[in-house]
Amino acid sequence: MNWEEQEMAQKILAIDIGGSAIKSGLWEKDSLTELPSFITPKTWDEMKAYLKSLVEEHQITDGVAISAPGAVNAEEGVIYGVSAVPYLHRFPIKQELTDFLGVPVTFQNDANCATLAEVWQGNAQGIEAVAFMIIGTGIGGGIAIDGKLRTGANLFGGEFGYQIINPTTLETLSDLGSPVAMAKHFSKLKAEDREYTSKEVFDLAATGDELAQEQIDQFYDALSIGIYNILVSLDPDRVLIGGGISTRADLLENLEVRVKRLLQKNGAKELKASIMPCKFLNQANLIGAVYQFLTEQA
Structure with a gap:
C-alpha cells in the first residue's frame, strides 16, 4: 500500500491541545470531521482518560495525531519548554500515551502543525x-x-x-x-x-x-x-x-x-x-497533526 492509499484507508483521531480547550476531529478518506471541543483537563490523568474515551467511542485503531503547545521533540516523544498546560512537559509522553491508548500516537508543536497543514494541502x-x-x-x-x-x-x-x-x-x-x-x-x-x-x-x-x-x-x-x-x-x-x-x-x-x-x-x-x-484557520493544527502522523507512520 503506497502513502496515498494508506492515507485514504486510515481513520485517525486528531487532537489539538490548547490552554483552555481541546479541539478534536476524525480524519477519514482525506477529510476532517470536527468533533465537539472540550475544556482542557486540569491533570495528566484526566487528559489521558478523556483521550481514551474518544478512542473507544470512535473505535480508533489506526492512531492518534496530537498538536500540542511547547517545544515538541517529535523524535524523542518529549515536550520541552513551557506552556499553559504544564503537565505535558519533560517526560516520555508519546510512549506513555501510546501504551495507555493501545494505538500509535504522534506529537508535534501546534504552530508547526499549522505549517505542515499549509505545506501539505494549503498555500505552501x-x-x-x-x-x-x-x-x-x-x-x-x-x-x-x-x-x-x-x-x-x-x-x-x-x-x-x-x-x-x-x-x-x-x-x-x-x-x-x-x-x-x-x-x-x-x-x-x-x-x-x-x-x-x-x-x-x-x-x-x-x-x-x-x-x-x-x-x-x-x-x-x-x-x-x-x-x-x-x-x-x-x-x-x-x-x-x-x-x-x-x-x-x-x-x-x-x-x-x-x-x-x-x-x-x-x-x-x-x-x-x-x-x-493561510488557507486553513481553525482546522490547521488538526490537519497538520494528521500529516505528521502519516509521515511518521509511512
Missing part, C-alpha cells in the same frame, strides 16, 4: 522555502524547507515572537504584534474602566478614533518589522500569515506597504516579498 504546496507566522495572543510560527519542518538545533525554529522589536524596552514581537496585546494597551490608554477587543479597536479606528488608529499603526509596524527580519534572515519564497486576524481584508495591504518601505529604506529593494494568508 510546492513552495521551496516558507515561513509561517501565526498571530494570536502571542506570535508563533514555523519554517518549512523543501516540504519539511526546520525546527532548529534547540527546537526554536520559527519562534518569531521572540524577536526584540523595541531595543529600549526589550519588548518582543509577541508583545507588540499581537492584536490581543494591542487591545489591552489601547484599553489602558483609553482609561474607561473596560477592556476592548481588537475588533472593537479596529471598529473605533474606522469611525475616526485617533488613539485607536495610532495603536493599530503601531501594531502593523511591529508585524512589518517582524516580517522584514524574517525576509532578510531566511529569504523565503513566501511568508504565510495565520490566526484570526488574517481574515481582515486590509491586513495584507497594510503589511505589504510597510514591509516594502522597510526593504527599500534599508537597501534591500531587490528582495521581493510574497506575503499571503
